[in-house]
Amino acid sequence: MMGYITLSGGLFLTAQLLALLVMTEAGQNCTGKEPLIVPPALVVKYGDPATATCRVPYNAMMGWETPEGAKQEDNVRQLVWSVDRVTDWSLNGTISCYAVSDHGQCQTCLPIRMYKAPDNVILSFINHTGPLLEGKNYSLQCEVQSVAPVKNLTVIWFRGGDELQRSGCPEFTIEGDQSQNVTVSTNLSITASRKDHNTSYSCAAQLDLNTAEPVPVTRSDNILLEVLYKPAVESSMEDVSLTEGDRLELNCTADANPTSAFEWKHDNKTLGNNNSTLVLESVEMDSAGVYECVASNDQGQVSVTMTLTIRRNYLPWIVAVLVVVALVLLAVFFGSYCTYHKKNKTGAYILAKFKGGNSQNGQVAHTNGNTV
Structure with missing residues (x-):
């Protein structure tokens, strides 16, 4: 690739119609004698080289009218325009090639579209640092630095690897002259949830120029969210009926950030157990009642209860009676x-x-x- 991109037939329809416009002087007709430019249109990356060749089927004085790289030669049938490094935004538009001969002066225009990939794409929170709180609203800002043309720019928002939405020019805040490279920013509003904890967000800048080879997408670094939220009990505790002497094990697991602290209660009396699991190796008749697990952190607390009923175990009594009888x-x-x-x-x-x-x-x- 030589620093420019040849456009397909549908690109820059207006510009291509302009390229077919034939200029005449002194009433002379240029139809069929106008200069032919190859390629008929250019899309050039800022800082890359550019070149185009102008040809006529007769000897003429030929020249290029352009803000950069203008030249003229006599008695030639082709003339090459070339720029080592395209940095002059005044080239963004059209330049023209002319041929002067016995037929008069005939001229053809070459549409040029300059573009500039972003220097950087930066994602940040607006007026916020640190962890997010569940249920609160926040704004993310995607800033695309030094990009052009802005009307062909799309900002794509991602949550993890999934695309969330796209933002276009009407939603941009633009700093700079839109005929050149500008800095663009756009925002995304989110409501923090526990599903966002340890999830990454990012944004990407995409220039859609309808070229044969798409312009590479420039993507921001990821922002990994930390969301603080109160516990939510994940395990259910169902009512249980046991026989005196059986073993009881209750599990109380909770999803929380920061990690939950646990407290167990029996009939509203606090037990000396701060683990997520409560174990009674041998239940007694007075073990019956309502058991409550309270999970808490600095964001709030939640509790879950179950009822334990105890059946008296008559087997030892039966054995004792049988022994006495024996x-x-x-x-x-x-x-x-x-x-x-x-x-x-x-x-x-x-x-x-x-x-x-x-x-x-x-x-x-x-x-x-x-x-x-």
């Missing part, structure tokens, strides 16, 4: 056994040792007075 039955059985044994097995046993006798074991047992 012990009583065992005692009765043992007593009955002893009584029966005494009645049927009671006797006197006498052991005697004979020094001589016929008994094989040397012992005689007497039971109830009888010798065995």
